[in-house]
Amino acid sequence: MSEVTTPAMRARPKRYLYIAVLIGLLSFLAYGATYPSMQAEAAPGTQASLEVDVDLTEWELNPSQFDFQQGDTVLFNITNSGRFSHNLEVSNxxxxxxxxTIGAGETTTLEVTLDNSGTYTIICAIPGHSDLGMTGELTVSGDNPAPAEGEFLGIPAMRLSPRNNTAVVGSSQEVRVTLHDFTLNADSIEGANVGGEGHWALFLDDELIASLGEPSYTLEGLSAGPHVIRAELRNNDGSAVEPALSSEATIQVPAAAP
Structure with missing residues (x-):
């Protein structure tokens, strides 16, 4: 008995083909619609780089308050709209x-990765400028606070004042170090080494001026022109701490008035 094929039966394969093509097309369009958003997603754990503008004037930072997330990398675009030299320090x-340090009308940048949550201080670090009002704060959300002031971690840190390119008034300049996780002990200079204790060596233009167990020293009778100040952290016996820790700054002494 021969099989009977009707026109409707002959149309079925084409209809199935059309349905398959339609399903494939819809799937492609659906995938294509979601693909751009998939590409735009950041890798897990990464933080976007941010840029903010800061204007320095007498005597304020504008703006002076910022909110960020722990791990953010922030590029500060800094403009000096004042009459005097200014800079920007970010610290915890x-x-x-x-x-x-930039002069009137100049611009510069500072990039900071905010490793800790909590509060960072922002100031103009030119001596006296923060006291006049050039201060602010960064508030950073997260779960990794910076160590408390004075908490010992075994990793010394040192900050030197004056800052780089400071213009000296007159012919004398106070030099000061601020230390973290390190104790100065004048009585132990040339004595036995004790972990986390020692002194600092002050150099002026590569010449050793003093070994100091106090945080400050005043240089007197400075000649006109640029001078390089360097502070090096030392163990009690005079050897350099490991890893070596030093900081330096160039100061400008004005010529005497005629």
Missing amino acids: TAQHLNSP
Whole structure:
């Protein structure tokens, strides 16, 4: 008995083909619609880089308050709209970062990765400028606070004042070190080494001026022109701490008035 094929039966394969093509097309369009958003997703754990503008004037930072997330990398675009030289320092108990000092009308940048949650202080670090009002704060959300002031971690840190490119008034300049996780002991200079204790060596233009167990020293009778100040952290016996820790700054002494 021969099989009977009707026109309707002959149409079925084509209809099935059309349905398959339609399903494939819809699937492709659906995938294509979601693909761009999939590409735009950041890798897990990464933070976007941020840029913010900061204006330095007499005597304020504008703006002076910021909110960020722990792990953010922030590029500060800094403009000096004032009449005097200014800079920007961002710090907490674990980080101390400074921009170059810039003159009136100049610009510079400072990039900071915010490793800790909590509060960072921002100031103009030119001596006296923060006291006049050039201060602010960064509030950082997260779960990794910086160590408390004075908490011993076994990793010394040192901050030197004056800052780089400071203009000296007159012919004398106070030099000061601020230390974290390190104790100065004048009585133990040239004595036996004790972990986390020692002194600092002050150099002026590569010449050793003094070995100091106190945080400050005043240089007197400075000649006109640029001078390089360097502070090096030392163990009690005078050897350099390991890893070596030093900081330096160039100061400008004005010529005497005629």
